[in-house]
Amino acid sequence: MTAPEARNVPALLLGLREEGFSGTVRVSGHPGGTIHLRNGLVGAVETPGAPTVTSALLTSGRIGDEDWLAACAAEPDADRLGGHLVAAGLIGAAEREVVCAAAVFDGAFAMALSPPGSWELSDREPALLAEPGVEPRQLTEETSRRMALLARSGGAPSELTRVRPAAVASSGPRRPGGLARRHQDVLDHVNGRRTPRDIAFALGRGLYAVLLDLIRLEALNLVRWDVKAAPDSRPSTAPRAAGADSPAAAAAPKVVPLPKRRPGGGFPGHDGGLRGG
Amino acid sequence: MGETTTALQASLDRLLDSPGVTGVALVDAVTGLTYGVAGDTAEAGDGSEASELAALIAERLGAAGAEGELESVVTTSTKRQQVLFTVGRPAGDPLLLSAGLDRDRANVALALRSLGDRAGEVLA
Numbered sequence: 017m018t019a020p021e022a023r024n025v026p027a028l029l030l031g032l033r034e035e036g037f038s039g040t041v042r043v044s045g046h047p048g049g050t051i052h053l054r055n056g057l058v059g060a061v062e063t064p065g066a067p068t069v070t071s072a073l074l075t076s077g078r079i080g081d082e083d084w085l086a087a088c089a090a091e092p093d094a095d096r097l098g099g100h101l102v103a104a105g106l107i108g109a110a111e112r113e114v115v116c117a118a119a120v121f122d123g124a125f126a127m128a129l130s131p132p133g134s135w136e137l138s139d140r141e142p143a144l145l146a147e148p149g150v151e152p153r154q155l156t157e158e159t160s161r162r163m164a165l166l167a168r169s170g171g172a173p174s175e176l177t178r179v180r181p182a183a184v185a186s187s188g189p190r191r192p193g194g195l196a197r198r199h200q201d202v203l204d205h206v207n208g209r210r211t212p213r214d215i216a217f218a219l220g221r222g223l224y225a226v227l228l229d230l231i232r233l234e235a236l237n238l239v240r241w242d243v244k245a246a247p248d249s250r251p252s253t254a255p256r257a258a259g260a261d262s263p264a265a266a267a268a269p270k271v272v273p274l275p276k277r278r279p280g281g282g283f284p285g286h287d288g289g290l291r292g293g
Numbered sequence: 294m295g296e297t298t299t300a301l302q303a304s305l306d307r308l309l310d311s312p313g314v315t316g317v318a319l320v321d322a323v324t325g326l327t328y329g330v331a332g333d334t335a336e337a338g339d340g341s342e343a344s345e346l347a348a349l350i351a352e353r354l355g356a357a358g359a360e361g362e363l364e365s366v367v368t369t370s371t372k373r374q375q376v377l378f379t380v381g382r383p384a385g386d387p388l389l390l391s392a393g394l395d396r397d398r399a400n401v402a403l404a405l406r407s408l409g410d411r412a413g414e415v416l417a
Binding site: 074076077078109111112113114115116118121122147148158161162165194195196197198220221222224225226228229232284 | 299300301302304308319321323324326328329341348351352355356358360361362382383384385387388416417
């Protein structure tokens with residue numbers, strides 16, 4: 017197998033396509049991820065950087081939790097779960113293709129936002145798949161297109177994913193008649209702490225789609241962000257914590273040492289009260 | 294995507310039965326990703342351009358005070374029409390059905406009506 021000697025992930029996938037590889041490619045990095053291949057076609061991309069098909073279906077409410085659990089119990093093999101969802105009437109066959117394909121492209125985009133580390137191949141692992149899968153070359157071309165479009169629209173894509181947009185206070189009424197529903201949904205989730213990734217997960221939408229909507233909202237002067245506020249160099253995949261230079265940290269009260277108990281009872285600063293009592 | 298005929302491909306192929314339709318594509322209205330194409334790819338139009346055009350028009354309509362979501366865009370030349378229909382879906386980002394029509398081969402009004410009625414069936 018020559019594919020593991022490839023110089024990068026796109027070249028690796030092209031090589032695996034030629035071999036008709038069915039299995040799993042684990043890519044380390046931030047965020048890194050797992051690429052599921054069937055006959056060389058990309059069936060699923062799972063990464064902490066973007067919502068999966070499951071997130072998209074459940075968070076959006078397209079499939080209810082109970083129906084989902086029942087479907088998973090009836091069809092434990094994730095590779096065949098998609099077919100079962102269609103057979104059970106929970107989603108149309110064509111819509112399932114759309115949702116799964118969208119997740120593949122979005123996952124690849126999220127993984128491409130930072131340089132990948134090493135990769136390793138392993139056996140097939142069950143996954144909810146786009147069928148018949150996406151051609152690696154098409155995946156690479158679309159990812160490149162997205163990167164280029166973001167670079168033209170709002171700056172370096174990797175920096176855009178780290179911003180924490182805030183609503184513009186002076187924007188007044190949020191133009192309920194003029195904003196598309198999805199724009200309003202994004203606006204409702206912007207709070208100065210959430211990254212685009214956080215918003216994507218909260219809405220069950222693709223990371224790239226949320227980024228585009230945020231750029232549109234910024235152009236309408238409804239949100240703003242400061243690219244320099246991001247402290248690290250990768251998309252947020254860790255539990256939220258206020259950065260050292262965040263507004264929350266700047267507004268924090270001056271640190272005061274905890275009071276110490278003194279022999280004989282009482283606390284410094286409370287002695288007078290104690291004495292008085 | 295792949296080479297096997299899928300449910301989506303079959304849905305798009307059926308739309309080619311509408312008189313005058315030369316090409317159709319299902320496009321993500323936000324990302325511009327093309328999910329499937331049937332017929333003449335060039336006639337169906339480029340997905341990213343279609344999504345950008347629809348977004349621009351929707352934004353301008355909103356700025357002018359229009360309420361509600363964009364339903365369709367029809368661009369007409371002497372020989373052809375390019376049509377964008379918003380495809381409704383229960384959840385998820387909106388989709389666009391992009392279609393090219395040959396004005397010499399059909400009654401355009403009827404073809405538009407037919408396509409509009411069938412756009413919602415694409416995701417069935």
